[in-house]
Amino acid sequence: MTKNTTGKFQFLDEPGEHGKVFAAYEHVKLYSAFQPIYSLSHCRVVGYEGLLRAIDGRRQVSPYQIFSLARDEASIVHLDRLSRALHLRNFCSMGRESADWLFLNVDPRVIVQGRQYGAFFRQLLEENDMPPERVVVEIMEGAIDDELQLSESVGFYKDLGCLVAIDDFGAGQSNFERIWRLSPDIVKLDRSMIVQAMQKPMARRLLPGIVSLIHEAGSLVLIEGIETLEEAMVAMETDVDLVQGHYFGMPAHTLNEAQSENKIFSLFERYQASSALDASQKCLTYYRGAFMQAVAQLQAGALPELAFHKLLLLNGADRCYMLDQQGVQLGSSYLADRAEMSTDRRYRPLADGSGAVWLRRPYLRRALQNPGSLQMTRPYLSIATGKLCVTLSMAIVLHGQVSILCFDFNWVDEGFGIK
Numbered sequence: 001m002t003k004n005t006t007g008k009f010q011f012l013d014e015p016g017e018h019g020k021v022f023a024a025y026e027h028v029k030l031y032s033a034f035q036p037i038y039s040l041s042h043c044r045v046v047g048y049e050g051l052l053r054a055i056d057g058r059r060q061v062s063p064y065q066i067f068s069l070a071r072d073e074a075s076i077v078h079l080d081r082l083s084r085a086l087h088l089r090n091f092c093s094m095g096r097e098s099a100d101w102l103f104l105n106v107d108p109r110v111i112v113q114g115r116q117y118g119a120f121f122r123q124l125l126e127e128n129d130m131p132p133e134r135v136v137v138e139i140m141e142g143a144i145d146d147e148l149q150l151s152e153s154v155g156f157y158k159d160l161g162c163l164v165a166i167d168d169f170g171a172g173q174s175n176f177e178r179i180w181r182l183s184p185d186i187v188k189l190d191r192s193m194i195v196q197a198m199q200k201p202m203a204r205r206l207l208p209g210i211v212s213l214i215h216e217a218g219s220l221v222l223i224e225g226i227e228t229l230e231e232a233m234v235a236m237e238t239d240v241d242l243v244q245g246h247y248f249g250m251p252a253h254t255l256n257e258a259q260s261e262n263k264i265f266s267l268f269e270r271y272q273a274s275s276a277l278d279a280s281q282k283c284l285t286y287y288r289g290a291f292m293q294a295v296a297q298l299q300a301g302a303l304p305e306l307a308f309h310k311l312l313l314l315n316g317a318d319r320c321y322m323l324d325q326q327g328v329q330l331g332s333s334y335l336a337d338r339a340e341m342s343t344d345r346r347y348r349p350l351a352d353g354s355g356a357v358w359l360r361r362p363y364l365r366r367a368l369q370n371p372g373s374l375q376m377t378r379p380y381l382s383i384a385t386g387k388l389c390v391t392l393s394m395a396i397v398l399h400g401q402v403s404i405l406c407f408d409f410n411w412v413d414e415g416f417g418i419k
Contacts, residue, residue, distance in 0.1 A: 009082050011089065020253055021093060023086045025079060026069055029055045032090040033251035037103065037222065037244045040236065043264045047101030047136065049244065050087030051251050073109070077117045080107040085124055088135075092128045094255055103136045103165065108144050111153045122160060132161030136186060140167045154182050165222070170210075179217050186242070187214050191225025197234050205379060208238045215239075232263075236271045283409075287392060288374065290314055291407060295396055298405065305334055312336040316409045318382070318389055323404040325368065327359030330403070333384070344386030351384050358406075363393040367404045371395040379411040388412070 011021050023030040034048040054061040070076040084104050091102050125132055137157045144150045154164050165186035166179065170193040179187060193210075196203040211221045223235045226245030235243050248263065290311040297307035308320040312334065321333040332354045358364055366375040375393045382389040388411040395404050 009085050021090050023082055025082060027056060028061055028066060030086060032087045033253060034255055035244060035251040036249040037242055038248050038264060039242055040264060043261055045100060047103055048255060049103035052083045076107060077110050080110040081120055088124060088128050088130060092130055101134055101136045103138055105138045108140050111139060111144055136163040136165050138165045138167040184219050186220045186222055188222045188224050194223055194226060194231050194234060198231060204234060211238045211240050232267055233270060236267055291392055295394060295405060298398060308334045311407060318408040318410055320407050321353060323358055323364060323406060325402050327357050327364045329353045329356045329358060347386035353384060363391040363406060364404055367393040367395040382408060
């Protein structure tokens with residue numbers, strides 16, 4: 001075994017183990033493991049997260065135990081920097097010529113106090129000939145209370161040319177305000193979010209919206225901690241960009257690209273055949289005939305209460321109503337017989353929709369943009385009933401004027417309110 005040093009760090013290169021560099025910290029031997037990160041759309045590895053592993057004699061030691069050995073601020077900064085240097089050296093020693101990212105964690109305490117201990121990261125990248133654009137710096141923002149220091153640290157890594165990822169979003173005190181202010185390149189959703197989505201239908205329904213909101217803020221989204229096929233399918237439903245977890249690939253000393261590509265292809269096959277895609281078709285098949293019959297009867301001059309009769313008899317039906325081009329409701333809603341019983345009484349002040357302006361609703365905008373085409377919303381909270389519903393809408397011409405026919409039906413967490 002030969003010893004060599006880089007700066008203040010001591011590395012141990014073991015013969016016969018290509019690409020495997022160790023480091024010493026007190027009496028413990030440190031080494032790197034790399035967990036692959038996949039792009040679902042590209043069906044391949046696009047990066048690896050460097051994870052610290054340690055051995056004390058023959059006993060495995062957890063990263064938490066290792067950092068507990070650092071009893072003061074200077075030791076914490078030293079160990080954090082040693083870990084990043086170790087991962088970067090191992091990653092570069094494996095002869096990677098591709099554009100894959102290397103994800104590196106920075107201890108929150110180092111984010112706040114690290115600059116007091118001199119320059120480090122720029123020189124580290126230069127010494128290893130590592131292009132900064134291939135490095136993703138992970139910051140656990142929820143653990144940092146100093147907002148100014150957090151913003152300055154994010155700016156520092158971005159100015160270097162690195163990408164910045166907010167880690168463990170959804171755990172602890174994470175909030176969207178920091179995403180809007182920091183503008184991270186990647187947001188890593190904590191495993192707790194996928195666990196909640198598996199356990200609670202409401203969380204599963206909301207998760208795609210959270211991903212969409214982060215996308216609109218200008219960040220890619222990575223879900224970490226995916227361990228099972230079922231969790232991977234939930235990730236597929238969310239339009240998430242990147243995935244990481246034991247289901248796709250375990251941490252390893254080597255960089256294995258192809259180990260889970262077949263799994264991703266099979267996920268797409270399952271997704272295409274799953275209810276995630278055919279639920280909307282099931283809904284349209286169930287309601288389309290009665291909806292189109294109501295349209296034909298209205299255009300033939302029938303009174304709305306007669307035209308809507310068959311549609312409102314269908315299982316799950318709640319109400320029908322008409323809007324003008326400005327989104328103003330024309331008269332009262334026409335309710336299914338059981339609608340009054342299912343309405344949350346606490347929302348009664350909002351039940352009468354006559355004259356209400358629904359201009360902001362997506363079902364109005366989509367109908368006006370696609371006249372004569374049946375539109376369907378995602379589930380949302382009905383202001384009239386206090387319950388989840390889905391709205392079908394269509395812009396039609398009645399008496400020479402454009403009107404929008406809307407039909408609300410109930411949604412339950414297991415799916416549409418139909419059998």
